[in-house]
Amino acid sequence: MEKNASDTKGQTESELKAYVSRVGEDAREASLAMASLSAEQKTKILHAIADALEKDRESIQAENALDVVDAKQNGISAALVDRLTLNDQRYQAMVRGVREIAEAEDPVGEDIEESVRPNGLRLIKRRVPIGGIAIIYESRPNVTVDAAALCVRTSNAVVLRGGSEAYRTNSALVDSMRRASTAAGLPDNAISFVDSTDRRAVEYLIKLDECIDLVIPRGGEGLIRYVAEHARVPVLKHYKGVCHTYVDAHADVPSSLAICVNAKCQRPGVCNATETILVHRDIAKQFLPSLVDALRAEGVEIRGDEHVRAISSDVVAAGDDDWGAEYLALIVAVRVVDSLEDAIAHINRYGSRHTEAIVSSNLAAQERFVREVDSGVVMVNASTRFNDGGEFGMGAEMGISTDKLHARGPVGSRELTTYKYVVCGAGHIRE
Amino acid sequence: MEKNASDTKGQTESELKAYVSRVGEDAREASLAMASLSAEQKTKILHAIADALEKDRESIQAENALDVVDAKQNGISAALVDRLTLNDQRYQAMVRGVREIAEAEDPVGEDIEESVRPNGLRLIKRRVPIGGIAIIYESRPNVTVDAAALCVRTSNAVVLRGGSEAYRTNSALVDSMRRASTAAGLPDNAISFVDSTDRRAVEYLIKLDECIDLVIPRGGEGLIRYVAEHARVPVLKHYKGVCHTYVDAHADVPSSLAICVNAKCQRPGVCNATETILVHRDIAKQFLPSLVDALRAEGVEIRGDEHVRAISSDVVAAGDDDWGAEYLALIVAVRVVDSLEDAIAHINRYGSRHTEAIVSSNLAAQERFVREVDSGVVMVNASTRFNDGGEFGMGAEMGISTDKLHARGPVGSRELTTYKYVVCGAGHIRE
Numbered sequence: 001m002e003k004n005a006s007d008t009k010g011q012t013e014s015e016l017k018a019y020v021s022r023v024g025e026d027a028r029e030a031s032l033a034m035a036s037l038s039a040e041q042k043t044k045i046l047h048a049i050a051d052a053l054e055k056d057r058e059s060i061q062a063e064n065a066l067d068v069v070d071a072k073q074n075g076i077s078a079a080l081v082d083r084l085t086l087n088d089q090r091y092q093a094m095v096r097g098v099r100e101i102a103e104a105e106d107p108v109g110e111d112i113e114e115s116v117r118p119n120g121l122r123l124i125k126r127r128v129p130i131g132g133i134a135i136i137y138e139s140r141p142n143v144t145v146d147a148a149a150l151c152v153r154t155s156n157a158v159v160l161r162g163g164s165e166a167y168r169t170n171s172a173l174v175d176s177m178r179r180a181s182t183a184a185g186l187p188d189n190a191i192s193f194v195d196s197t198d199r200r201a202v203e204y205l206i207k208l209d210e211c212i213d214l215v216i217p218r219g220g221e222g223l224i225r226y227v228a229e230h231a232r233v234p235v236l237k238h239y240k241g242v243c244h245t246y247v248d249a250h251a252d253v254p255s256s257l258a259i260c261v262n263a264k265c266q267r268p269g270v271c272n273a274t275e276t277i278l279v280h281r282d283i284a285k286q287f288l289p290s291l292v293d294a295l296r297a298e299g300v301e302i303r304g305d306e307h308v309r310a311i312s313s314d315v316v317a318a319g320d321d322d323w324g325a326e327y328l329a330l331i332v333a334v335r336v337v338d339s340l341e342d343a344i345a346h347i348n349r350y351g352s353r354h355t356e357a358i359v360s361s362n363l364a365a366q367e368r369f370v371r372e373v374d375s376g377v378v379m380v381n382a383s384t385r386f387n388d389g390g391e392f393g394m395g396a397e398m399g400i401s402t403d404k405l406h407a408r409g410p411v412g413s414r415e416l417t418t419y420k421y422v423v424c425g426a427g428h429i430r431e
Numbered sequence: 432m433e434k435n436a437s438d439t440k441g442q443t444e445s446e447l448k449a450y451v452s453r454v455g456e457d458a459r460e461a462s463l464a465m466a467s468l469s470a471e472q473k474t475k476i477l478h479a480i481a482d483a484l485e486k487d488r489e490s491i492q493a494e495n496a497l498d499v500v501d502a503k504q505n506g507i508s509a510a511l512v513d514r515l516t517l518n519d520q521r522y523q524a525m526v527r528g529v530r531e532i533a534e535a536e537d538p539v540g541e542d543i544e545e546s547v548r549p550n551g552l553r554l555i556k557r558r559v560p561i562g563g564i565a566i567i568y569e570s571r572p573n574v575t576v577d578a579a580a581l582c583v584r585t586s587n588a589v590v591l592r593g594g595s596e597a598y599r600t601n602s603a604l605v606d607s608m609r610r611a612s613t614a615a616g617l618p619d620n621a622i623s624f625v626d627s628t629d630r631r632a633v634e635y636l637i638k639l640d641e642c643i644d645l646v647i648p649r650g651g652e653g654l655i656r657y658v659a660e661h662a663r664v665p666v667l668k669h670y671k672g673v674c675h676t677y678v679d680a681h682a683d684v685p686s687s688l689a690i691c692v693n694a695k696c697q698r699p700g701v702c703n704a705t706e707t708i709l710v711h712r713d714i715a716k717q718f719l720p721s722l723v724d725a726l727r728a729e730g731v732e733i734r735g736d737e738h739v740r741a742i743s744s745d746v747v748a749a750g751d752d753d754w755g756a757e758y759l760a761l762i763v764a765v766r767v768v769d770s771l772e773d774a775i776a777h778i779n780r781y782g783s784r785h786t787e788a789i790v791s792s793n794l795a796a797q798e799r800f801v802r803e804v805d806s807g808v809v810m811v812n813a814s815t816r817f818n819d820g821g822e823f824g825m826g827a828e829m830g831i832s833t834d835k836l837h838a839r840g841p842v843g844s845r846e847l848t849t850y851k852y853v854v855c856g857a858g859h860i861r862e
Contacts, residue, residue, distance in 0.1 A: 035803045115824070121813060123824075131805065131835060214836060229663065234665060258858060259860060262860035263860075371466050376852065378853050379854045379856065381859070382858070386859065391552075403665075408849060408851060420808065420839060422801050423808060423813055425811065425814075425817070429690055430817060430822070
């Protein structure tokens with residue numbers, strides 16, 4: 001029932017460091033061994049993981065119940081306790097997720113491009129695993145399983161490091177997955193777990209650039225900043241979603257209303273919900289009164305600039321902090337802009353490179369917005385809520401990247417791969 | 432004749448920090464402004480840069496001569512002085528390089544993939560610039576021009592920081608390029624220069640993750656490690672080229688000989704030259720004597736294991752340091768391996784993920800080698816020397832990445848781009 005082959009809890013700083021290094025080296029070795037797995041083998045392993053999680057459900061939920069009791073005793077917020085809780089419905093959804101990943105297309109080995117050079121050399125750009133991936137996360141224990149399953153699918157060795165509040169749950173989940181997967185042929189330590197709640201373990205792990213090829217932090221801004229500041233390994237992060245919807249001068253009013261309301265209200269607590277609505281001054285008089293009414297009807301608090309307030313006097317005055325705020329709630333900032341250019345400048349100043357939308361029937365305006373807005377995903381006449389792995393047809397996702405490299409937008413299984421060049425000759429030598 | 436809009440030499444630490452921050456912010460602003468440049472405008476700008484470099488040749492070479500005099504007085508090695516020297520031939524090649532980039536295909540705006548979702552949303556993955564790119568380099572002043580031209584081609588703002596030994600040369604090159612390019616319509620500060628030889632300027636620059644999206648260090652291992660250790664910005668690096676050629680049991684002897692000799696000797700001082708030859712034991716007796724003769728005929732010093740020495744007694748004994756050594760000279764390490772598996776294990780332990788080759792007529796051996804060797808470029812029956820932007824048909828390259836993300840192998844103009852998703856709807860809202 002050991003969590004890793006190298007399973008010793010670090011006590012002193014140097015012991016902890018040596019332990020984390022061993023976890024990294026084991027992951028590197030596992031990642032090399034995974035290169036020989038076929039898609040069929042990985043499918044079988046993933047179903048074996050799902051089977052084990054089903055079989056071990058009661059004992060894992062019992063561990064989760066202990067974590068939840070502790071969390072409540074430690075005064076953790078109700079929202080966090082809720083995220084920590086692995087109830088039946090969530091548990092089943094988690095297992096179903098593994099089966100979906102088992103049945104999903106395997107991106108590894110795909111030839112992305114192929115060409116023949118004038119000298120006859122055949123050049124193939126082939127999709128390959130990244131290698132060792134560290135996932136540093138908080139609260140939601142389903143991340144443990146989602147991340148492990150996506151990494152098995154993509155032949156990456158994964159090193160998991162969840163939050164201390166979910167330690168027992170994550171530990172039990174990893175135990176179950178490790179036993180089942182190695183029995184089904186997954187190399188040892190392809191799924192591993194940093195068995196320490198000491199925060200320094202994270203710092204040591206994300207400096208192991210000889211063993212770990214990518215670190216993905218998932219959680220609050222504090223965690224993500226900590227990882228970004230200390231990592232030597234490349235980081236794929238999702239800071240926050242400060243999404244904008246811009247209603248252009250040439251916009252259909254009913255459609256603009258529907259998009260703005262959907263983008264703000266359909267699920268306000270998620271990262272692809274719109275936080276700021278920008279309205280071109282030429283359409284403001286026509287559009288704003290009905291926007292204010294529609295948002296009010298949904299219970300949204302509106303924080304507007306002076307132009308918005310001139311149209312609807314009981315709108316709250318927006319302060320400087322409202323531009324760029326990630327409310328994750330039924331609150332929206334609304335601003336009137338003089339031009340498309342000003343809308344773009346506002347977004348590039350205050351946005352988080354997550355998702356921006358333009359509503360416009362004018363092709364030139366659409367094209368300029370798409371080109372000049374510096375964001376991973378740009379919507380034209382559609383709600384920002386569509387920036388989502390499922391909506392993109394990717395299946396399971398690890399999150400949505402707000403970085404510019406190596407992946408932007410939803411991070412699915414393809415985004416957990418890289419490429420290598422395979423060059424085939426017939427005794428070619430260079431003149 | 433100012434090098435940057437924000438051109439003040441930092442004196443105190445906080446002044447230097449503020450200056451570098453301003454350079455970063457100016458680059459960010461320039462990168463946003465570059466989004467509106469068309470391919471034709473950039474072609475025109477690149478020819479204007481080439482024209483200016485031709486016109487200013489004499490004054491730039493005069494500055495270079497001063498750098499060379501100083502370098503000699505400071506006792507810098509003859510090899511480095513040679514690399515620093517911008518003679519007529521090199522100068523002309525540099526300008527020709529700019530014109531080639533001017534005429535090369537523009538990767539920006541290419542639609543990499545397109546699909547329509549079941550709900551009718553059209554999803555486009557479009558190639559876009561990275562944003563702000565910092566290039567930290569040593570010695571060769573042509574990097575100043577190559578990097579600037581590639582960044583103009585790809586609509587990236589570039590921040591250049593060359594070595595202090597080439598300060599006058601780089602400064603004069605940047606002056607010339609800036610004047611010509613802004614006159615031709617390039618946004619201010621799209622090409623900029625860190626006007627300080629203080630090393631702390633590099634550290635400040637590579638922490639500016641709000642402004643700079645990628646840093647590319649080019650130079651010795653010390654420089655690259657320094658950048659990797661201090662950067663918060665993603666790094667694309669080329670540590671070293673410890674390339675292997677593996678001669679399989681099923682290899683054609685004349686072809687193996689030709690490939691080994693070419694890979695080692697055709698240009699031994701470059702990163703894609705082979706440093707270690709691995710020979711399967713089943714072919715060793717047949718192959719090694721002629722390999723030793725052929726390499727000797729080229730003046731190569733051979734450092735072999737006991738099996739190689741048993742066949743040819745006056746081969747030098749390889750020490751532990753020879754496995755994984757980057758000689759960049761007419762020296763080669765040769766080892767006999769028991770199996771394909773051992774060859775792969777050797778490479779994954781000692782290689783630098785640059786280039787590895789297999790010589791084999793056996794398809795299963797080729798496939799296993801290609802799959803299991805963890806390297807950016809894998810050659811089958813071809814010399815390692817083919818890992819090169821020109822040979823790959825990429826045109827100009829910024830170097831060869833030994834990283835796994837965001838690019839592997841030669842870094843050409845496409846590798847200086849990223850992507851964004853453009854999602855086109857017709858008033859789509861999420862249910």
